[in-house]
Amino acid sequence: MKPQSFDYFRAASVEEAISLLVQEGEDSKVLAGGQSLLPMMNFRLARPTALIDVAHIDALRGISMTPSDIRIGSMTRHLELENSTVSGPMGSLLRQSAGRVGHLPIRTRGTIGGSLAHSDPSSEWCMLATLMDAEVSIEGPRGLRKVAAHDFFVTYFTTAMEFDELLIAVEFPQLPGNYRVAVQEFARRAGDFAIVGIMTAFSVDDGVIADPRIAVGGVADRVLRLSEAESALVGKEPTEENFSKAATIAMGEVNPAGDLHGPPEFRRDLVKALTRRALAGASA
Amino acid sequence: MQVSMNINGEPVTADIEARKLLVHFIREDAGLRGTHWGCDTSNCGTCTVWVDGEAVKSCTVLAAQADGHEVRTVEGLEGADGLDPVQQGFIECHGLQCGFCTPGMLMTARWFLDRNPSPTKDEIREAISGQICRCTGYKNIVDAIHWAAEHPRTNEVTA
Ligand SMILES: Cc1cc2nc3c(=O)[nH]c(=O)nc-3n(C[C@H](O)[C@H](O)[C@H](O)COP(=O)(O)OP(=O)(O)OC[C@H]3O[C@@H](n4cnc5c(N)ncnc54)[C@H](O)[C@@H]3O)c2cc1C
Ligand code: FES
Ligand code: FES
Numbered sequence: 001m002k003p004q005s006f007d008y009f010r011a012a013s014v015e016e017a018i019s020l021l022v023q024e025g026e027d028s029k030v031l032a033g034g035q036s037l038l039p040m041m042n043f044r045l046a047r048p049t050a051l052i053d054v055a056h057i058d059a060l061r062g063i064s065m066t067p068s069d070i071r072i073g074s075m076t077r078h079l080e081l082e083n084s085t086v087s088g089p090m091g092s093l094l095r096q097s098a099g100r101v102g103h104l105p106i107r108t109r110g111t112i113g114g115s116l117a118h119s120d121p122s123s124e125w126c127m128l129a130t131l132m133d134a135e136v137s138i139e140g141p142r143g144l145r146k147v148a149a150h151d152f153f154v155t156y157f158t159t160a161m162e163f164d165e166l167l168i169a170v171e172f173p174q175l176p177g178n179y180r181v182a183v184q185e186f187a188r189r190a191g192d193f194a195i196v197g198i199m200t201a202f203s204v205d206d207g208v209i210a211d212p213r214i215a216v217g218g219v220a221d222r223v224l225r226l227s228e229a230e231s232a233l234v235g236k237e238p239t240e241e242n243f244s245k246a247a248t249i250a251m252g253e254v255n256p257a258g259d260l261h262g263p264p265e266f267r268r269d270l271v272k273a274l275t276r277r278a279l280a281g282a283s284a
Numbered sequence: 285m286q287v288s289m290n291i292n293g294e295p296v297t298a299d300i301e302a303r304k305l306l307v308h309f310i311r312e313d314a315g316l317r318g319t320h321w322g323c324d325t326s327n328c329g330t331c332t333v334w335v336d337g338e339a340v341k342s343c344t345v346l347a348a349q350a351d352g353h354e355v356r357t358v359e360g361l362e363g364a365d366g367l368d369p370v371q372q373g374f375i376e377c378h379g380l381q382c383g384f385c386t387p388g389m390l391m392t393a394r395w396f397l398d399r400n401p402s403p404t405k406d407e408i409r410e411a412i413s414g415q416i417c418r419c420t421g422y423k424n425i426v427d428a429i430h431w432a433a434e435h436p437r438t439n440e441v442t443a
Contacts, residue, residue: 002304002305003303004303005301005302005303006302006303007302008285008302008348010348010351031349034345034349035326038326039324039325039344042305042343042344043324043325051302053348053349055349102414103413103414104411104413105326105329105332105339105340105341106326106414108338108340109338109341189413190409190410191413
């Protein structure tokens, strides 16, 4: 099918994009890489009356670094992040996350900001933002604000952004070299959204685990942190036994619904298996 | 709205509706029917072309988004000295049956080989995982791309 008719505007700057959103009103939408929005428009599941294309705004692209943070412009494409050379465990997480988004000719167009704004509960970028409690910068007619990931993602395809706000950038903390990280996913085919995805990061100091983080996608209306499994790891040695225990706790923390991929038990089993694999396989 | 882009080096300008997809612009306004259109949702990959040298699915790009950009389609794959090795590889290895998926396979394969000139067969499978073929079972397509990797092209195709 074809999309419903709409007006197309190509914004040259953040200011122009915001004033176009204000001018075109609630039924307008921001267009980034189009890899989620255009399929929905082709099926008429989305019928915006105006599209504000922000992909040509240079200020929204690229990766910049401070000693404590990695800031990624919202219009940075998945493929740029997959090929990025950011060092350390955070760089590894960025590349592993990017490389799992869809197929190659989707990663050439789709953007990290588009993924975060779309807020799919099994999206890699939503998982990583939740795992690291990343900060999302949003700008609108009322100014610039920063929202932490746990307040940004509200529910399926819904964020804390208003219709006239633009996602500007996302900031991840730098992780020192004593952190181990991993991404584990299960999908039926390469490039599909994960049925369940697990991301983890933890440091090992003097032989014991500190700051353990586990995020799970695909089991609820947004990405969740598995706080009980995390607590169970604090101060423990990074052994197979401790990882298995945490994985069993992780399974008990989720309450997924059944769907065409399988019953709830199937997803719970996946949470356990993938959590154990992620913890045991984590590396700098 | 008025939209202009270079397709295979030729300027194409047309007055179109904003909702026109790039795949339809290529087929209807530029008259290049080599690019196929299957699913409309970035899933099947037969509509794959290059925009500014990057492989993209042209069913999820608006023609308006490509305004002012460089597009290359399967018609632009052949060089001055004949078929591109990926095209030749599909002949040598019988990489197609009905041919519906072939334009997308060729465009993705050439783009991929330019970045990874000597891939393993597993890497080829991963690279074409966004391209669906209902006929071949993929084996001959993977063989064809592998054949092309072993026969580097001599002429440059520029985006
Ligand atoms: C076949 C297929 C497989 C896929 N597999 C995966 C997968 O495995 N994992 C995954 O994470 N994703 C997957 N995706 C989705 C893909 O990652 C998209 O690139 C991404 O979800 C959206 O990014 P985009 O730049 O294309 O945004 P768009 O589609 O342009 O926009 C998405 C939404 O975000 C809004 N938006 C975009 N940018 C901004 C901004 N700067 N400010 C405010 N609002 C904004 C838009 O209005 C729209 O509502 C898949 C898509 C397809 C078609
Ligand atoms: S028609 Fe574009 S991916 Fe199927
Ligand atoms: S040859 Fe028929 S779909 Fe691939």
